[in-house]
Amino acid sequence: MRRLDLTTAFLAGAIAVLGFAARAEDRYGIGRPATAAEIAGWNIDIGRDGSNLPPGSGSAERxxxxxxxxxxxxxxxxxxxxxxxxxxxxxxxxASAKPVRTVGSYWPYASTLFDYIRRAMPQNAPQSLSNEDVYAVAAYVLSLNGIVPADAVLDAKSLAAIKMPNRDGFVSDPRPDVHNR
Known part of the structure; x- marks a missing residue:
């Protein structure tokens, strides 16, 4: 799905939830509509172009x-x-019979690495790392793969500018097998 489609779907879902919450509050005397700040707390996705990357920076050393x-x-x-x-x-x-899919060989965008680390890692405490620590871990993992130097410091601008080795290994958007008529 394109970014605009995701945003539209998110907003439609938020409106539906707010509408349901308002009806439940009126009808059953329970619940309340979510505040804009509560909804914004869930809107943490990062675009493949680096859009919505937060402020901060982190070094591979850290x-x-x-x-x-x-x-x-x-x-x-x-x-x-x-x-x-x-x-x-x-x-x-x-392209081999036993492909090894890693951040360095398979992932098309460095921003996706940031997004995944921030959302899901560490597995026992997702979303517990600061933005600075997420930038730092992303820099370290990218340096282990030889994509950035070992002394790299990443922030929103430099992370978004990284061209991953497999960037062109994926089907372009829109996919040729999907047609919107």
């Missing part, structure tokens, strides 16, 4: 510390995998 403390138990000391997915390596394997 990311190594956060990764060791928060991520290595699942993803291994250097992102090689463990109980969690492998994050590093796999470049050049996607």
């Amino acid at each position: 990311g190594k510390v956060v990764f060791t403390e928060q991520c290595a138990a699942c993803h291994g000391d250097s992102g090689q995998g463990g109980v969690g997915d492998r994050l590093v390596g796999g470049q050049g394997t996607l």
Whole structure:
């Protein structure tokens, strides 16, 4: 789905929820409409172009510390995998019989890495990392994959500017097999 479609769907859903909450409050005497601030708290998606990236920055050096403390138990000391997915390596394997899909070999956008880390990691405490720590972990994982230097510092502008190795390996939008008539 394109960003505009997602925004429209989100707004339509929010309006429906607000309408239902208002009816439930009137009819049953329970609930209340969600406030704009409560709705905004759920609107944390990051566009593939980096739109909606928050302020802040983080270094790969700091990311190594956060990764060791928060991520290595699942993803291994250097992102090689463990109980969690492998994050590093796999470049050049996607066309092989046994492709290795990692951040460095498969993911098309660096902004998606930020979005996923912020939303879902660490698995035992999702959304617990600060924006600075998310930028730092993203910088560290990208540096392990050779996409940014080991001394990289990322922020919204520099993260959005990264061209991932597999950026052109996906079907363009709109997909050629889907036609809106």
